[in-house]
Amino acid sequence: MDIFLQQIINGVVQGSIYALVALGYTMVYGIMGLINFAHGEVVMIGTLVTITVAGLLAAAGLPPILAGLGGLIAAVLCCMALGWGLERVAYRPLRNAPRLTPLITAIGMSIVLQNVAMIAWGRNYLTFPAFLPKANFEVAGAHFTAIQLFIVIVAAATMAGLMLLIYRTKLGMAMRATAQNPAVASLMGVNIDRVIAAAFVIGSALGAVAGVMVGTYYEIAHYQMGFMLGLKAFTAAVLGGIGNLAGAMAGGVLLGIIEALGAGYIGSLTGDFLGSHYQDIFAFVVLIVVLMFKPSGLFGEKTGDRA
Amino acid sequence: MAETLLAATAVAKHFGGVKALRDVSLTIRSGEVYGLIGPNGAGKTTFFNCLTGLYVPDGGGFEFAGAPLVADAPQQAAARGIARTFQNIRLFGNMTALENVMVGRHVRTRAGVIGAMLQTAATRAEEAAIRQKAIDLLHYVRIEDRADDLARNLSYGDQRRLEIARALATEPKLLCLDEPAAGMNATETEALRDLIDGIRRDGTTVLLIEHDVKLVMGLCDRVAVLDYGALVIEDVPAVVQKDPRVIEAYLGA
Amino acid sequence: MKNWLSPRSTAGIVLIAAALVALPFVLATGGQAWVRIANFAILYVFLALGLNIVVGFAGLLDLGYIAFYAVGAYAWALLASPHFGIHWPVWAILPLGAGLACIAGVLLGSPTLKLRGDYLAIVTLGFGEIVRIFMNNLNAPVNITNGPQGITLIDPVSIAGFRFSGSSEILGVTLSGPQKYYFLLVALAILVIIVNLRLQHSRIGRAWQAIREDEIAAKAVGIDTRNLKLLAFAMGASFGGIAGGIFAAMQGFVSPESFSLIESIMILAMVVLGGMGHIPGVILGAVLLSILPEALRYGVAPVQKLLFGQILVDPESLRMLIFGLALVLVMRFKPAGLWPSPERKRELQPEKAGG
Numbered sequence: 001m002d003i004f005l006q007q008i009i010n011g012v013v014q015g016s017i018y019a020l021v022a023l024g025y026t027m028v029y030g031i032m033g034l035i036n037f038a039h040g041e042v043v044m045i046g047t048l049v050t051i052t053v054a055g056l057l058a059a060a061g062l063p064p065i066l067a068g069l070g071g072l073i074a075a076v077l078c079c080m081a082l083g084w085g086l087e088r089v090a091y092r093p094l095r096n097a098p099r100l101t102p103l104i105t106a107i108g109m110s111i112v113l114q115n116v117a118m119i120a121w122g123r124n125y126l127t128f129p130a131f132l133p134k135a136n137f138e139v140a141g142a143h144f145t146a147i148q149l150f151i152v153i154v155a156a157a158t159m160a161g162l163m164l165l166i167y168r169t170k171l172g173m174a175m176r177a178t179a180q181n182p183a184v185a186s187l188m189g190v191n192i193d194r195v196i197a198a199a200f201v202i203g204s205a206l207g208a209v210a211g212v213m214v215g216t217y218y219e220i221a222h223y224q225m226g227f228m229l230g231l232k233a234f235t236a237a238v239l240g241g242i243g244n245l246a247g248a249m250a251g252g253v254l255l256g257i258i259e260a261l262g263a264g265y266i267g268s269l270t271g272d273f274l275g276s277h278y279q280d281i282f283a284f285v286v287l288i289v290v291l292m293f294k295p296s297g298l299f300g301e302k303t304g305d306r307a
Numbered sequence: 308m309a310e311t312l313l314a315a316t317a318v319a320k321h322f323g324g325v326k327a328l329r330d331v332s333l334t335i336r337s338g339e340v341y342g343l344i345g346p347n348g349a350g351k352t353t354f355f356n357c358l359t360g361l362y363v364p365d366g367g368g369f370e371f372a373g374a375p376l377v378a379d380a381p382q383q384a385a386a387r388g389i390a391r392t393f394q395n396i397r398l399f400g401n402m403t404a405l406e407n408v409m410v411g412r413h414v415r416t417r418a419g420v421i422g423a424m425l426q427t428a429a430t431r432a433e434e435a436a437i438r439q440k441a442i443d444l445l446h447y448v449r450i451e452d453r454a455d456d457l458a459r460n461l462s463y464g465d466q467r468r469l470e471i472a473r474a475l476a477t478e479p480k481l482l483c484l485d486e487p488a489a490g491m492n493a494t495e496t497e498a499l500r501d502l503i504d505g506i507r508r509d510g511t512t513v514l515l516i517e518h519d520v521k522l523v524m525g526l527c528d529r530v531a532v533l534d535y536g537a538l539v540i541e542d543v544p545a546v547v548q549k550d551p552r553v554i555e556a557y558l559g560a
Numbered sequence: 561m562k563n564w565l566s567p568r569s570t571a572g573i574v575l576i577a578a579a580l581v582a583l584p585f586v587l588a589t590g591g592q593a594w595v596r597i598a599n600f601a602i603l604y605v606f607l608a609l610g611l612n613i614v615v616g617f618a619g620l621l622d623l624g625y626i627a628f629y630a631v632g633a634y635a636w637a638l639l640a641s642p643h644f645g646i647h648w649p650v651w652a653i654l655p656l657g658a659g660l661a662c663i664a665g666v667l668l669g670s671p672t673l674k675l676r677g678d679y680l681a682i683v684t685l686g687f688g689e690i691v692r693i694f695m696n697n698l699n700a701p702v703n704i705t706n707g708p709q710g711i712t713l714i715d716p717v718s719i720a721g722f723r724f725s726g727s728s729e730i731l732g733v734t735l736s737g738p739q740k741y742y743f744l745l746v747a748l749a750i751l752v753i754i755v756n757l758r759l760q761h762s763r764i765g766r767a768w769q770a771i772r773e774d775e776i777a778a779k780a781v782g783i784d785t786r787n788l789k790l791l792a793f794a795m796g797a798s799f800g801g802i803a804g805g806i807f808a809a810m811q812g813f814v815s816p817e818s819f820s821l822i823e824s825i826m827i828l829a830m831v832v833l834g835g836m837g838h839i840p841g842v843i844l845g846a847v848l849l850s851i852l853p854e855a856l857r858y859g860v861a862p863v864q865k866l867l868f869g870q871i872l873v874d875p876e877s878l879r880m881l882i883f884g885l886a887l888v889l890v891m892r893f894k895p896a897g898l899w900p901s902p903e904r905k906r907e908l909q910p911e912k913a914g915g
Contacts, residue, residue: 035678090888097895099677100621104832107825108887115881119873231685231821238682281693284686291679292671359780385782397780399773402766410770414782416763420791423762424755430762437763477782 002141007264008257013148013217015256016155020210021233022240022248023162024203030179030243031199033099034091037106040230041113042082042204046075046211047128047221048121054129068131068212075208083204087197110227117223125222128215151213158209159249162202166245171198179243228280235283239290241297250299258286309336312372312481312512313358319366320353327353329537330367335481340503340513342527342544344520346556350536351516352394355485358514359391360384372480385414390479392470394486394516400459404450404469407458408441411476444472448502464495471502475511482506483514488522500526520557524548532556580746584739595738599810601850602745603803608830608846609752609839610799615828616837617765618792619772620673621681623824624688628797630819631664632657632804634695634705637814640715643706650717654805661801662794669793673786688824695816710815717744717809724809741810748806752799756839768792833890835897844899853883 021043028036054071058064090109094102135146166172177185178195186192214229215221232255240251262282290298317330327350335341343351356362358369360381369376377383390411399407416437422430445451448468453461458469467487474482484503488496500522503513517523523530524544531541534556540547547553587594607629614622635657639648648656672683699707716725716737724744725737735743759765770778771785779785808814826849834845856879864871864878890898 093892094895100832100836101891101895104829105888105891107829108884111880111884115877115884118877234682235686238679277697278693281690284690287686288683291675291683295675381779382782382784385780391780397774397777399770399777401773402769406766410766411781413763413767418763420764423758423764426758473781
């Protein structure tokens with residue numbers, strides 16, 4: 001039983017990270033119908049920027065927690081600029097291009113960002129500095145660390161902030177309106193360019209936060225880390241019903257839990273034929289199964305063909 | 308009396324709480340032009356979509372040419388001999404007019420991948436026949452000179468005609484036209500009237516949804532009136548025109 | 561197609577044929593490595609044209625195409641290598657590999673083809689990853705795929721006692737192994753080009769285009785959209801399976817590394833960048849994208865030395881960086897691809913009448 005609880009905790013932590021990244025995918029997709037393949041790379045850049053900035057601040061004598069905070073802020077700002085730049089330079093000129101064109105651009109940007117990161121930070125694994133005390137807690141036989149707690153709390157707070165932004169501000173209303181119907185929203189005076197740019201900037205900021213969490217959790221970073229993470233997060237977004245913010249969050253957490261439970265139990269379920277290194281397939285198997293029975297995702301509204 | 312081609316029995320369809328169709332029963336006889344009229348939102352297009360398999364009725368069903376129609380299978384409806392046009396024209400915009408009609412032949416032809424790859428004599432003969440039939444149909448609806456133009460570059464009236472040609476290419480027993488005269492001027496409507504008249508003369512039964520009451524009353528053998536999803540009356544135009552319920556439905560209570 | 565027999569196009573075909581025959585000998589003067597690069601370019605032409613049936617003709621976004629290639633490659637590797645001690649002949653394995661890939665395509669496609677385009681993309685992508693992960697891990701407890709180490713010593717293609725590996729003399733001309741594969745690959749590429757051409761202008765090809773244009777209207781004229789999509793999916797998968805078999809035989813070695821997502825993306829990029837649905841465009845895209853990284857591999861380091869006197873940036877990452885930038889720039893300035901079909905070009909022009 002305590003293995004079960006333990007895996008749930010691990011799953012929720014991992015899932016919170018997926019959820020934050022998934023929000024970036026789902027916002028952009030909801031508004032402009034684009035799978036922004038480069039989003040995982042934005043997350044990766046966030047992690048690596050944090051390492052550099054926090055390292056500099058720590059070297060300048062700041063205590064770890066402040067250095068970490070400085071790194072986080074720098075990462076968020078960097079990624080926001082990166083997201084804005086991506087949209088402006090790569091995607092905006094392609095608004096009316098055939099459907100696959102921006103997808104290839106996104107893939108191209110993903111390759112570019114990975115290799116820029118490799119040139120800037122090298123091809124080796126980097127150690128992510130520890131900002132938080134290594135405290136352990138125990139509840140009902142399950143252990144969790146201060147870092148895990150931190151991740152879940154920050155993720156929850158960030159998502160609450162996003163919900164306020166989307167449902168309580170004018171910008172949020174404009175974003176929702178654009179997601180519903182860009183043409184009508186634009187007739188009503190919504191500046192579509194600004195809304196799309198905002199979706200990229202906000203999504204990238206969330207990605208940066210997620211990037212810091214990944215670094216804190218696994219304590220290493222690498223220029224290729226964004227790819228699988230992005231893939232899983234996108235899967236989470238689809239699982240929850242792409243374009244749906246709450247769906248992305250739920251999908252992320254759900255995916256984290258499924259993966260953790262899957263990895264924990266697959267050995268005993270298959271008589272040790274399949275081991276925990278199959279962890280990565282759960283995301284995709286679950287995705288395929290869910291879409292077979294619920295083609296618009298678990299929480300997605302039934303939408304007509306947009307394409 | 309001519310034999311029954313289509314019998315709808317108590318067809319019902321609702322969307323959430325809205326009852327778009329309330330147990331509509333009607334019969335269409337072979338060889339007639341049958342008009343389906345009613346105010347906006349009366350359920351005409353919903354009826355069409357149920358008949359052609361795009362919607363699954365919540366109740367009732369259709370019997371067509373002596374056998375029941377399977378719901379939710381548009382491609383089967385076409386194979387059985389029901390062809391349709393759309394209220395908001397749905398052509399294959401980036402294909403030429405000729406290609407659009409050739410696609411219409413799909414359901415009446417056989418050639419598969421192997422035939423296409425090997426270019427067998429049978430495949431080539433069939434392909435030539437498809438092309439010839441499509442050209443003939445373009446002549447039939449009088450847009451043969453636009454054959455090689457992209458469908459989306461045709462004028463509105465020609466697009467309507469092309470859609471009818473594409474539907475006729477499936478060799479339908481029943482041709483369903485959803486507001487074909489919408490947006491047409493008087494001359495174009497007159498030409499459309501002649502076209503439908505010709506289609507009837509050539510033996511195809513026509514189901515016509517139309518707003519233009521004058522066109523319907525002048526052209527149709529029988530007319531059904533829908534209001535709030537329910538059938539008000541089904542009879543010859545002369546009777547329908549004088550029915551007080553129809554006048555009420557159109558002019559409002 | 562009708563004017564194929566006109567004098568001008570006959571001359572063109574003769575010219576192209578002569579160039580294709582001469583190419584491996586010209587390349588060989590620079591070393592067999594160049595012939596191998598050409599072989600891979602042609603293999604990618606084959607793959608890209610297989611995917612073109614799925615993406616270009618039927619309009620289905622498949623991001624897991626490499627999985628079918630992997631199925632074909634592993635089918636060959638397992639049935640013609642010392643790994644299991646099985647050495648089946650080519651005429652048995654190649655159709656089997658194609659058939660297995662086709663079955664995989666149908667199994668994946670039948671439940672998922674009703675999904676919206678982008679969902680299909682992510683499902684196929686996920687399928688590709690699943691296949692790769694299995695190949696990576698099916699070495700324990702029963703060793704099927706030999707895991708990340710892959711399978712070595714795979715039998716080369718051998719037809720009626722004629723082996724495609726090692727050099728041999730034909731009609732007084734000495735042909736190296738890669739050169740022999742070159743001619744085999746050219747033959748296969750011509751085959752897939754003919755299949756593409758003939759399908760495009762057939763009843764099936766028209767139905768695919770109709771589905772791409774307006775699925776509801778396609779259904780209304782009686783097209784069984786689901787079966788036709790499945791057909792495209794299965795055909796694309798079969799071609800992928802054949803290419804995989806040839807790949808395994810040619811390399812003599814397969815490992816899961818060759819079937820990563822980036823490969824699927826690369827092939828899709830070839831199709832889109834060249835000009836989706838347009839056969840000459842797709843060929844151009846495949847040749848360019850398979851040669852470009854290789855050319856950069858040889859070009860990046862010397863150019864840096866020339867400019868800066870030393871190697872400043874890791875050539876491998878610079879090469880991929882330039883590749884990524886090339887994708888972005890081509891899409892920016894040629895959104896329909898480098899060589900789109902005339903129809904495609906028209907599609908991008910503003911409409912004359914309302915539609």
